Amino acid sequence: MSDERLPRYQRLRDAIAERIAENAWRAGEAIPTEAELAKTHKVAVGTVRKAIDVLVADGLLERQQGRGTFVRRPSFQNSLFRFFRHQGRSGEQQIPESRILERKSQHPIPGHVIEALKLPKSAKAIRLSRLRLFGDAPFLLEEIWLPHARFARLLNASEAEIGPLLYPAYERLCGEIIARAEEVLMVDTAGERDSRLLGVAEQAPIVRIERLAFGFDNKPVEWRRSHGLATTFRYQVEIR
Amino acid sequence: MSDERLPRYQRLRDAIAERIAENAWRAGEAIPTEAELAKTHKVAVGTVRKAIDVLVADGLLERQQGRGTFVRRPSFQNSLFRFFRHQGRSGEQQIPESRILERKSQHPIPGHVIEALKLPKSAKAIRLSRLRLFGDAPFLLEEIWLPHARFARLLNASEAEIGPLLYPAYERLCGEIIARAEEVLMVDTAGERDSRLLGVAEQAPIVRIERLAFGFDNKPVEWRRSHGLATTFRYQVEIR
DNA sequence: AAGTGGTCTAGACCACCCC
């Protein structure tokens, strides 16, 4: 598959990345040891280390001395989930309740979704609409789009099967793992629907978050637009 | 100087970084060859390469096959500009104008700044206040705190010397390089000062961004609070 | 004690740059 003229460690890096992309080595699990990889690929251990170095830098793998090298499970608890002030000032995070308002296959699909997910124009897509609450207090209204082909089983699952977090449900029900995401944040004003469901005045400031999530194969998998209560909004990132 | 128990490549990395910091090897110039460094430091070439690998990843050095390894000339575009996350409408990032409103040494320092920068209570700090504009349109008001000891030269430099971007100025004038940052975003309402300088109504929604920036030694170096115009605000992140 | 990744060595040959 890989170009014969490339350095061995790059070909090995591609080979490992491919195994991860096709889910042969699953997130959270250890990949073969460096010695094994060296043997099966007929290279020196130093070359294996160099290949793994690159994948660690890219965030696909994680080393643990004495234990092994693991496929990194992107922790969205940490990064995507620290939005709101409700949860304690430091580490502890409670998962908010989730109420699915709509869930159906839809066609045609809005142009910006087709574009973001790189779908053919004729494709079908699933549209989810979801409200998230702490106790009785709604704080986030989400509109989620998924390619029908890969997520069909989501339409038949019960709301209990899906649970309060979607990404684990994608993995459990559809075998799709989210590896990374890009988000854009902006401030907007509440429309009629926002006002009604989030319980704020129309024209009140809200936060709009648009997210495009990717799989390990680097293809877009989910597009999401969330409207959040501005008053309790808090977003935390690390920049490198 | 360096801890005897640390791995050799780390001690070597520190030694090289020190030569650069004290300007013994100047920006744009080549450092000694890998073979020479191996000889003078009595280590194998592989160990030298590993030390240099780290410094290249950190952005202090740059390799050029067949020519040598060079001290990186501080580059506006790549290194520090990535922290600027507020995009113009178009999506491309142009450098906004910068107008420094205040610049002085201050004591005492607010508690949250002392805490964030981990300063002793008796320490002095520099406080900068800055307005950023596109053309004549202000969009961001910043309050910046720096440890006096390491940034004293910033007080005497002319505004032209500092230029439109602070992080390159830190590097140029004070030898301090910013490696990463943590940011927290929230929505707030404009106070009197925000209203006057940003040209919005009082109580209008604004975005508040608090940033703590770290050096390569992983110690906090700068604390910054920015107030941004909510209407044109856009914040883009990649999450892994 | 056995197995894993982390450090380090000493050498080989290759690809590229410059004289």
Added chain:
DNA sequence: GGGTGGTCTAGACCACTTT
């Protein structure tokens, strides 16, 4: 052709985790 960094090898020993 001589010097530079880039790739690769084969082995040694260390630090850490698990059994």
